[in-house]
Structure formats: structure tokens, C-alpha cells
Amino acid sequence: MQNDPLDTFFTAFRRALGEATFVKLTLGKSRNRDTPKLKNIYVRPVELKGEVQLQFTYRYEKRDEVKNLAPAAAIDVLREPLGSDFLTADLYTLTEQVSVQISRKGKARIHSTSARHQKPAMASHNRVKLRNISAERPYLRALGITGTDGKVLAAGQNKFKQINKFVEIIDGLVNRHNLPTEAEIVDMGSGKGYLTFALYDHLANNLGLKVKVTGVEIRPDLVEKCNRIARENELTGLSFVEGYIDNFKPVRLDMLIALHACDTATDDALFHGIRAGAEIMVVAPCCQKQVRKDLDPTPQLRPLLKHGILLERQAAMLTDALRSLYLEREGYQTKVFEFIALEHTAKNVMITAVKGQPRAAAETEIKNLMHEFGLKKHYLGEKLSGA
Template sequence: MNDLEQFFSDIRNSIANDIFVKITLSKPISKSFGLPNVYVRSVVIKEEQQLQFTYRYTTNDQTKNFSLEDGFDELSILLEEKFRAVTLFTLENDVMVMISKKKKTSIRKAAPSFKNKLPEVHDKPKTKRILLESKYLQFLGITDENYTIIPKMADKYRQINKYLEIIENLLVSVNTDKQLHIVDMGSGKGYLTFALYDYLINIRNYNVSITGIELRQNLVAFCNDIAQKCDFNNLNFVAQRIEEYDNSKIDILIALHACDTATDDAIYKGLVANAELIVCAPCCHKQVRQQVKGIEQESPLLKYGIFKERQFEMVTDTIRALLLEKHQYNTKVFEFISSEHTHKNVMLVGSKSTKKKDTESIDKKIEDLKELYHIKHHYLETLL
């Protein structure tokens, strides 16, 4: 049995054993195809299991559904004519096949990237993530006594929905069959903290406990009072500095807009606890900028103040991402909320991985960045 035959056998076995997650095709033979990737997932249509192909063209996405056998035929054609790499993701392992220009194949297996299967519905259901009749929305001033959203809070309501959608997608990498201990560092007035608790407990029926860490005592008292009124028994708020919080049991760490090095303190707590998921929306980024103040920078990008500020924000968060990768996390950075509200809209996510990282290579990338921008140290580095 050659590598491709083995690969297709692995696909069939994963579907039969209900551990199939998805297939990704990459490394197109020619850029002229305008088709960088194809993604394949399992869907159930009219009680029949099918394979749904999403063709990710540079200009648009196209989706087609195939029976299992027709899907295997389509996969064979794509690997023969258009792609040099394919990865099968299952709950047991990842299987990767590379195809050389001379059509020689190599296959290798790695630890699984996913802990949960993808939904097998054809049309993405409209997920209700916020129950407008929830009491906490009234207590926080988002809805009125008639459970209607107050106009000036409409943006906040949309932000909460977007936040829950992001968390929902990130939970694919988390073991949700156990009790999850979630810590929200810098919880503020608790808009997102209450919404997350209500969503996970009352809509998803997960077994979770959430602790909100907030320095301002008045906000902690305010939030604990609402939690009590709403019978949110596994939600509590603590008045404490992030760096002083002492709890090694953290499954998911969240730190949204924790100012400057408070983001690093939060990431550090997540790393020490070996958290499965670390979710940050960094803010302020003063530490590196203050450190290089007055130092001549060669790059013309740093001639203008506004560009300098944004460049060092990117450098700061890139080093954070690299340090997460060094500690065996898969990282991604994306837009959290629309830039029309604030340009500080970046979300940095680290999901725990079992794959070993090339720490020497990561260290070199960090040192090269520091040397390029004349940075002596990054605060998170000093914590680690």
C-alpha cells in the first residue's frame, strides 16, 4: 500500500470510527489556479453523510457537496492536478501527505490539533448566544424593563455577540467534557464575563466556574451583587492585582484590554497554570515604546510618531505570540472588534498543543526582533 492509499484508508477509518474532523489541501501546484486552499468537512444532508468541499479562491469561496465515494474521487483529482499537500485532522492524530514535483509522496503523523468534532450541519445554524430576557442585561443597563436593547448600548450588545462567537470557535481546541475553570483578568464592569457565564452554563450546558479579577473594589462589589441576584452561583469577582492572583488551576485565561504589562502578567499566569486556552486583547503597549525612547531607529517606518506607535504595538504582540509558541501553544492574531471603534482591536490567542516547538528557532526570531528595534528586553520574557 503506497502513501496515498494509506492516506485514503485513514480517511475512511476516521469516518467509520467517528473521529473525522476535516481535511485541508494546501500548496497549490500553480498560483494561476487562484485556489490557495480547499477545506473538506463531513455534513449530514437528508440523513445521508456527505463530504462538503469549500474551494477557497482568492476572490471568493465556492462550496460543493459530494457523496462519500464521489468525494474521494474529487479528492484524488485535486491531489493529482492541483495540490502538493493534504492534511487529515482526526481526534486521534493528524495525518500529513506531501507530494513532490516528481509525484513522490511522503506521509507522517502528529498529535491531534482538535479535541472536538466540527458540527455536521449543512447550513450554519443561527446560534442564539444571548438571551434578551436574561436579568444581567438589565442590571448592566443593556436592556430595559421590556427586554429591549437600549439604543446607546447597541454597540456593546454587538461586541458581546462577536466575543461569544469567537469563544465558541476557540472552544474546539478545549476539552469541554470536564469542569472548566475560567479566569477573566481585568474583568471591569463584567459585560463580557456575565455574557460568557450565561452562554456556557445556560445555553451550552457546560460545567464551568468563572472568576473575574478586577482591581477596583467598587466594580467587584457591583458585579458580585449582580451575580448573586442572577443566581450565577459559579461566578465570582475578586479585587486583586493580576500579578498577585495565586491559582494554578486555570483551564481558560482571558485578559481583554488589560493595560500595558498587565497583559504580560495575565499571559504569564496562564502559562504557569498550563492553561488550555489563553485569550488576550492587548492594550497600551507602553513598555517597549518607553524602553526605546530617544534611540535612533534606522527604519523609515519609524520616522513618524503614529507609525512608530503602531509598529511597536505589533512588535510587542509578535514577541508575546512567539513566547507562547515557545511554550507549546499554537497562536493566532486577528481583529476582535471593528477598527472604526478603536485601532486597538487585536486579539491574540494561544491554544495548548502537544507538538514540540523548535525553541532555538523561536529564540532567534525574538533576538532578531529585539536587535532590529534596539529592544533590551520584553517584560513577559523577564517573567518567564
């Protein structure tokens, strides 16, 4: 008696899971050709909290949905749509590719070929990192980064590189410092929304987290545009509101983003994050004017600052060094680094902060730095002192 092709297919799938040779599985060729709301299902292994899970990506016409399941539950979840919703299934392992095709009358055929994939995707030491934002995401086209063919436009190349570098940074932070369930995330000064959309997409779709992301922007036309794009792409956990950073007071704030908020707006954002006890903060400051105009350095430092370009750069470094120290004093572990290479964007300094323990020495270091540069006040320090 000939084995049922679907049983043979899922036996091969079960064997690949057990032998840790599974690479990926796809369901395709939607049965309903007129209105294929669900276009594909993609399955691949990921490691979450030390355990192997299977990540299911449900690709719809305008959005992706991601779910993580235990391997034991995967076969039942896949059996139901195969044949009823999809007519093809392809299993990829380290040694073979197994394919099933089902006719519209329900007759199934199976075919296998030898294959060689270089990396065992389920190896515990080889965590699969889902960092990239695909250029095929429909919202990127609406934002003017990609064309109708799903390829990045020449004018959007630098922004697309910045998006994926940002997502890589976020991925590392979330991997080391878990967000709470149903995290509330605010992007203060979201602008045209490029990075806000990518942030939500990565957390909700690549990582399968349930999050609410709010972009705060003063320009009403950008708020309206971003909300429209979010609605059209069915990004239900993403929204934008009109307002100033200093006036926006969230009830709950688990992650703060403030990218290129001008001058003291960065400090307003950090103040909100600190007071709300945000678990993670990511800021990319620009236009550090407040410190520059208040500098009165010691005689030894004046030659360093007599040229305008050197004064501007030193003021920027001092501003961000003090921000980092204030964060450490308030109980955060910080890093200050280059966001992305200078040829892609001039705004290239980023500060990240994750909740930890206060560092007592930070207060003395703040006082010493301010004394050396004759600085009577720092905007963030003033806000924290008056809180």
C-alpha cells in the first residue's frame, strides 16, 4: 500500500526537527486565486530564551503576522491549511528538499531532491537573528524608500541602510534586556516615520512581540500621513499623535526612542524616560546648542575652543558625555557610539541606555566635567533636579 504523500512529507519534517537538520518550510500557491488574502506561510527555527521554537510568518497582501510555536505543535498547525488553503509545501533540510503539490481535486504528489545547506539553522550555538527589514515591505513603498517593484530607490539607499542598522541595534538591546509583556514604546520626534515603522515591524513581526508603538511629531501633515500608511498596512499597534516632546506625558513607557530630536528636545525625551522608569532608551542627539553658549572653560582649555568648528564639536561631545553620566547616575547602563557611517548620514552619534543600578561615581564625574568647562548648568540636570 502506497504511503500518503502528506504523511510522508510530515514524517520528513518531524525527522528533520528531531535531528536538528531543519532549515525552513514554506506553504504557497493559494487555493483561492481571486482573493488570496493569506499569500504564504513561512516557518523557520529561532532560539528564544534558550529553547528552540518555530517561527511562523503569515504573509498577507499588506502585512505579516508572526507567531512562535513549540515544535511539537507545528505539524497540527500546518496540516490544516495544506490542501484547504495552499496547494504546495516545500521542506528544506541540511540534506534534502521535499516538495508536495496538491491538485485542485485533492490529489497529492511528493518529490524529494538532495540539497546542501551550509548552516544548521537549529543549532543551539547558532541563534537565528531576524534583524533585516525586507525591501518588499509595502509601507516602505508608501514612505518613498522603495518603488513599485519592491526594490530600494536610489534616493532611498542611505535611509534603508540606516533603517537596518537601527533595527540591528534594537535587536541587540531587546535580546539582552527583555521588554515587559505588551510593552508601550514611544518615538519622540518621529518625523517622517521611517524608523518608527521599522521599529514596530521588527518587534511585532520579526520578533513576534505584542507591542504598542506611538510616534510623537509636531507637524500635523506628517502625523496624518503616517497614520494613513499604518492603517493601509493594517499595522494595528502603531499610531502617531501630534504634539511637542516636552508636553507628551505617557502613562506608561517601557522603551523610549528619540532620534535626532533637536537640542534640548533630546533632554526632554530622556527626562520623560527616566521619570517613567523606561527599561530601554535609544537617542541620537543633534544640534547641541545649550552647552555651547554656556561654556566658560579654564585657561588651559581655551586654546582648544578658540576655533568655531572645534568649539562646536567639543560642546557636542561634552553634552552627550553629561547625558550619559546623568543616565548612569539615575540607574542606567549606557553606551555612546557611532550610529552609522558618516557617508550615510551626518547625524551619527547614538546613546543607548538599559535599566540597571545607579553608579555613585557618576555624580562626582558630572561636577568635575562641568567645573573644567565652566558650565553652570546642563538642561537635563536642571530638569532632574527640579523634578
